[in-house]
Amino acid sequence: MGGSTAWRAFLAGIAAVVLGAGIGELAAAAFAPASSPLAAIGDVLIDLAPPWAKEWAIGLFGTSDKLALLIAIALVLLAVAGALGLLEARFARIGVLLCAALGIVGIAAASSRADATGLAWAPSAVAGAAAAFTIGPLVRRAGAAPGEPAAQDGAAGMDRRRFFAWAGAATVIGVAAAVGGSLLQTGARTVTAARRALHLPVPARAAAPIPPGAELRVPGLAPLVTPNERFYRIDTALLVPQVDPAQWSLRIHGMVDHEVTLTWAQLLALPLQESYTTLACVSNEVGGELIGNAKWLGYPIRHLLAQAGPHADADMVLSRSADGFTAGTPLEVLTDQRDAVLAVGMNDEPLPLEHGFPVRMVVPGLYGYVSATKWVVDLEVTRFDRATGYWTTQGWAPRGPIKLESRIDVPGAVDTVAAGPTVIAGVAWQQHVGVSRVEVSIDDGAWQTAELASAISDDTWVQWRLPWTATSGHHVIRCRATSRSGQVQTARQAPPAPDGATGWPQVTVQVP
Ligand SMILES: Nc1nc2c(c(=O)[nH]1)N[C@H]1C(S)=C(S)[C@@H](COP(=O)(O)O)O[C@H]1N2
Numbered sequence: 096m097g098g099s100t101a102w103r104a105f106l107a108g109i110a111a112v113v114l115g116a117g118i119g120e121l122a123a124a125a126f127a128p129a130s131s132p133l134a135a136i137g138d139v140l141i142d143l144a145p146p147w148a149k150e151w152a153i154g155l156f157g158t159s160d161k162l163a164l165l166i167a168i169a170l171v172l173l174a175v176a177g178a179l180g181l182l183e184a185r186f187a188r189i190g191v192l193l194c195a196a197l198g199i200v201g202i203a204a205a206s207s208r209a210d211a212t213g214l215a216w217a218p219s220a221v222a223g224a225a226a227a228f229t230i231g232p233l234v235r236r237a238g239a240a241p242g243e244p245a246a247q248d249g250a251a252g253m254d255r256r257r258f259f260a261w262a263g264a265a266t267v268i269g270v271a272a273a274v275g276g277s278l279l280q281t282g283a284r285t286v287t288a289a290r291r292a293l294h295l296p297v298p299a300r301a302a303a304p305i306p307p308g309a310e311l312r313v314p315g316l317a318p319l320v321t322p323n324e325r326f327y328r329i330d331t332a333l334l335v336p337q338v339d340p341a342q343w344s345l346r347i348h349g350m351v352d353h354e355v356t357l358t359w360a361q362l363l364a365l366p367l368q369e370s371y372t373t374l375a376c377v378s379n380e381v382g383g384e385l386i387g388n389a390k391w392l393g394y395p396i397r398h399l400l401a402q403a404g405p406h407a408d409a410d411m412v413l414s415r416s417a418d419g420f421t422a423g424t425p426l427e428v429l430t431d432q433r434d435a436v437l438a439v440g441m442n443d444e445p446l447p448l449e450h451g452f453p454v455r456m457v458v459p460g461l462y463g464y465v466s467a468t469k470w471v472v473d474l475e476v477t478r479f480d481r482a483t484g485y486w487t488t489q490g491w492a493p494r495g496p497i498k499l500e501s502r503i504d505v506p507g508a509v510d511t512v513a514a515g516p517t518v519i520a521g522v523a524w525q526q527h528v529g530v531s532r533v534e535v536s537i538d539d540g541a542w543q544t545a546e547l548a549s550a551i552s553d554d555t556w557v558q559w560r561l562p563w564t565a566t567s568g569h570h571v572i573r574c575r576a577t578s579r580s581g582q583v584q585t586a587r588q589a590p591p592a593p594d595g596a597t598g599w600p601q602v603t604v605q606v607p
């Protein structure tokens with residue numbers, strides 16, 4: 096096989112796999128949205144990836160980690176596809192068999208998802224079949240079929256053009272099918288439509304107005320209430336789970352006296368309450384952005400648990416989402432007086448799909464991975480020595496109380512600060528404990544107490560600011576918070592794993 100023939104065989108493999116993958120995505124959009132072959136393989140990779148790899152991806156790509164994964168899967172798939180073309184050229188039928196094998200991997204991946212439907216196998220089957228049927232003919236047109244006599248020169252040019260026409264057509268059809276599939280998915284999503292048509296009930300207990308002075312309005316400081324579009328998103332779902340509220344129900348079972356089942360209509364008929372709670376991710380680095388504050392509309396989980404009657408020896412509630420994620424929350428946290436809710440609203444809107452529509456948990460004081468289950472459908476009352484949540488099986492701490500932390504937002508890392516009067520500002524939090532003081536140290540000087548805004552409540556972060564007369568030169572700004580329980584934020588630096596980062600945030604500025 097000559098160099099240019101090999102190159103065409105490589106392209107033939109890619110064209111066949113692009114055709115198959117594209118048709119697979121279209122088939123998924125048409126009849127099994129949760130079973131897109133690419134996404135299913137991606138989800139399995141997410142679940143199989145070692146915790147350090149997930150950490151690394153979240154750290155490197157932040158909230159775009161899923162896009163990065165999809166691009167990586169696509170690139171790997173293209174390289175594999177090219178290799179299949181080369182194999183088929185050398186050993187006829189091997190490429191065909193391996194295309195079929197890729198389809199089977201997709202079928203297995205899609206069927207193993209928690210939200211797999213009866214047709215979960217279909218998109219990958221279609222994708223594998225389409226690639227398997229096209230790779231042989233395309234590779235033969237690449238002029239690389241084993242044992243075939245080399246074509247005459249003039250005829251070879253003709254054959255080459257014909258090959259590129261066929262391979263190009265396969266690629267175009269594959270890409271068009273994939274684009275068509277994605278249009279179909281976003282255009283006709285019933286759940287998106289259901290969300291748009293929804294009117295949330297008026298709360299039986301509205302949130303108290305935000306205290307005057309809680310919002311310091313320093314340019315560059317994170318707003319006190321995070322707009323939904325700017326709210327961080329962390330989850331293991333490559334495709335946003337589509338949960339139709341009309342089909343939604345929650346089952347409370349396990350170590351209880353009475354099983355409780357709640358439908359969407361029943362939940363909305365309950366007296367709902369509003370509460371502000373700041374959500375934080377355990378993966379948040381010191382100074383990081385994986386934290387946000389919202390007004391949640393929901394129903395206290397303690398009332399539902401009281402109805403179910405947990406057994407005296409139970410100590411955990413394992414919540415499960417429609418896509419199979421689980422979190423283990425201490426029972427006592429869900430039964431004390433805090434505003435731990437089944438939330439349906441976020442900042443006066445139904446939950447956005449990415450934030451758990453139609454129903455999620457929000458629990459003040461605990462990191463999201465042990466409490467904030469999105470698309471929640473099941474609460475099992477159990478024990479920490481019997482059940483384990485998703486991230487705890489990956490080495491994270493079983494209980495995840497939020498640590499006392501603070502952040503400097505102003506000046507930002509890339510801001511230029513002019514000499515003269517300016518302001519340093521940020522936020523501080525330890526949900527359900529509260530913050531009583533924030534101090535700032537400039538160039539290792541004495542701690543200066545910052546002005547602390549009024550907090551909405553102990554369950555939310557609080558803004559702070561300190562006037563500063565900047566002098567020209569290089570400056571290091573640090574801060575530390577003190578909690579209402581008298582704890583001072585530790586200087587000891589700890590990474591996010593296994594139970595949350597610690598250390599003083601620090602910003603360096605060069606004042607001209
Ligand atoms: N179903 C589901 N719920 C989930 C997760 C998930 O992966 N799947 N991640 C949790 C984690 S680790 C965090 S920090 C919060 C983030 O919630 P947000 O995306 O609304 O900010 O959701 C929690 N709930």
Ligand SMILES: [Mo]
Nearest residue numbers: 376377463464
């Ligand atoms: Mo998280």
